[in-house]
Amino acid sequence: MTSIDVQDLTKEYGATRAVDRLTFSVVPGRVTGFLGPNGAGKSTTMRLVLGLDRPTSGTATLGGRAYATLDEPLRHVGALLDAQAAHGSRTARDHLRVLAASNRLPERRVDEVLEEAGLASVARRRVRTYSLGMRQRLGIAAALLGDPPVVLLDEPSNGLDPEGIIWIRELMRRLAREGRTVLVSSHLMNETASFADHLVVLGRGRLLADTPMQEFIHARVDPRVRVRTTDGAALRDLLARHGYDAVEGEGERWIVSHARVDDIGRLTSGAGLPILELAAQEGTLEQAYLDLTATEAEFAAQSPTQPQEA
């Protein structure tokens, strides 16, 4: 079992602290979404995990070992950092052959991952002729080359068409099902909600949350129920009597906060109120995330000095 363990990791560039005493673990068998606004330190953290940047302090290990000590690392960890990394004058196949050669991976794997990424038919074309989406697929193919138990993807859905987005989503779910450790950064909430099981959220280099996604949403967004009835006034009175707060929305639909369909359904049925529509409104990751960042902003505003433990 290979997990990614980040311990008290800090990275400073001059006076700015890009990553600030970060501690979290990414475990196998699930997709971990790595969230945060641009500049929150997601990419820096990934580079630190891959041993590309030197941490100011703290450690990042894979299965207990620093990346630089891995023998033939592509067999252990696959990463997509930048879709522009492949040289434009090389063909996609040659780009992967170069990588495979360094880690003694069989050339057969090159063709397999090209097939998997849907690039087999254009494998002998120069990367210069590729669209951003195709480059992104090539970067993902490179990450899969060594059939690694750990996969790190930095904004993998960038530039992908709708078909590509579905493909990458299915791919990440499958990799997790196969028991691999999958860390995927993104700043797109709806996108992340569609594939992540677990979330690690960063803000200005610090860890804001490290929780299962459903828990994250439920803890921050109240469940709401949408009801449509023939008698709005009766509904409002009924709900008010039972301590629910109902607001009329568009098209005579009433929105009930802090409520679940089970309770509202029984209540209205008991009162003999005709119901035309009854639906749960699940909180979205976006709402939960905005709630978290709003709290953070408030916290930062209240304390002019950076809230840092001594």
Place this chain on the structure above:
Amino acid sequence: MPFAPVLHSEWLKIRTLRSLVAGLGALVLVTAAFSALAGLDNSADADFDPLFSAFFGVSFGQIAAITFGAQAVSAEFQGGALRVSLSAVPHRGRWFAAKATAIGVPVLAVGLLTGCVSLAVGKAVLGERASGMSWGEGLRGVVGCGIYLALMALFAAGLAMLLRSGVATLSILIPFLLIVSFVVGDVSGSAADFLPDKAGQVALHETWGGALGPWTGLAVTAVWAGAALLAGAWSVRRRDA
């Protein structure tokens, strides 16, 4: 990680870039062409050196060699390519050693070929005027030409790794080789003899007057190349990718 697969990978990188392969072709052609032109110049010069006339094109061919060395390295600084390379091979010292080998060996091989072609073309053009040139001198010139070009390519490679840019490297080296060295170089018997190109090119002359001979001259160029490579290695090992 063993060295051989890393070297194989670096060699594939060079082979799969058409511009680099073309650069090696240009090395042969440019050198031979300028050597032929030099031989056509019939003006009677007191210190006419038939061997250097046959290798005159090296002054221009070396531009192709340093461009090759600088480009092979600078390809790593396009769009985060270095990060991909170093995540495949995290042992940075070994990685850079493989890269330098993959640059130096082909240039040495093509440089030796360049020397042979240039000498043959030069002798043919010079005709009678090359009669004083011995086989030993010719052989020394060919070997010197190969080693010199390989060292200059490595010098450029080390510099490109230090500066993290092929453009910066070439905009220092090309004016240096074409202008500074031509101007300062005529003042023989001074510190200018120890410039990387002046020192190494002694091996291409039939006679020499300065402090350095053919092999000591190449050794001085090797010191320059070694220093540049060490600086490059230091840079890639110390800095964030």
